[in-house]
Amino acid sequence: DSGVTQTPKHLITATGQRVTLRCSPRSGDLSVYWYQQSLDQGLQFLIQYYNGEERAKGNILERFSAQQFPDLHSELNLSSLELGDSALYFCASSDGANTGELFFGEGSRLTVL
Amino acid sequence: GENVEQHPSTLSVQEGDSAVIKCTYSDSASNYFPWYKQELGKRPQLIIDIRSNVGEKKDQRIAVTLNKTAKHFSLHITETQPEDSAVYFCAASTDSGYALNFGKGTSLLVTP
Numbered sequence: 001d002s003g004v005t006q007t008p009k010h011l012i013t014a015t016g017q018r019v020t021l022r023c024s025p026r027s028g029d030l031s032v033y034w035y036q037q038s039l040d041q042g043l044q045f046l047i048q049y050y051n052g053e054e055r056a057k058g059n060i061l062e063r064f065s066a067q068q069f070p071d072l073h074s075e076l077n078l079s080s081l082e083l084g085d086s087a088l089y090f091c092a093s094s095d096g097a098n099t100g101e102l103f104f105g106e107g108s109r110l111t112v113l
Numbered sequence: 114g115e116n117v118e119q120h121p122s123t124l125s126v127q128e129g130d131s132a133v134i135k136c137t138y139s140d141s142a143s144n145y146f147p148w149y150k151q152e153l154g155k156r157p158q159l160i161i162d163i164r165s166n167v168g169e170k171k172d173q174r175i176a177v178t179l180n181k182t183a184k185h186f187s188l189h190i191t192e193t194q195p196e197d198s199a200v201y202f203c204a205a206s207t208d209s210g211y212a213l214n215f216g217k218g219t220s221l222l223v224t225p
Contacts, residue, residue, distance in 0.1 A: 002156065002158075033212055033213075035215075040217075041217065042216060042217035042218045043157065043202060043215040043218075044215075045212050045213065045214060048212045055211070056211060056212045058114070058212060058214075090156065090157070101147070101159045101162070102149075102157075102159070102213060104156040104157050104158070105156065106155075107156060
């Protein structure tokens with residue numbers, strides 16, 4: 001158990017819909033990262049938050065947005081869903097200091113039909 | 114941004130043999146290079162990492178080497194065992210605590 005909690009574990013929805021994925025980082029971790037994993041693209045970095053502020057942005061689509069709340073949990077919002085958005089979405093956390101290790105949650109598997 | 118290339122995409126070895134996975138990176142400012150292992154249906158987990166002030170690091174059967182001049186780093190697994198079968202990802206970042214850019218992964222199969 002990494003200490004990172006993601007909900008829901010599985011989600012099936014239709015094209016055009018909007019979903020929200022939730023992540024609770026490890027106790028004490030200030031950084032939250034979102035990654036998308038699809039079969040042919042490995043782990044694609046989407047966005048990073050540190051103590052409530054956006055720190056880095058990767059290949060995140062404009063239809064996607066995220067935020068980190070004062071209690072440090074984070075949400076990833078995916079809207080106008082397309083078939084190609086079907087993937088495993090991982091949240092990871094770190095203390096944001098020099099240890100470097102990212103602790104991943106179990107992921108949220110999104111299926112868009 | 115940083116671009117990490119990883120080879121090979123699949124690797125099959127016999128139990129007891131060695132396995133080597135290679136990665137290259139593009140951003141000369143990168144100085145933190147971790148390797149993650151992802152077993153089937155599981156989350157990625159850190160197995161070893163190296164920083165730019167070190168050329169090699171070992172942890173039992175696993176070692177990582179770094180060549181900053183050539184901008185490449187490699188994972189070496191000796192005396193492979195069936196439980197080493199997994200997908201391995203290399204990554205790079207400009208500093209620990211910042212987002213990791215991952216390679217596309219290497220699926221390693223160790224056959225008894």
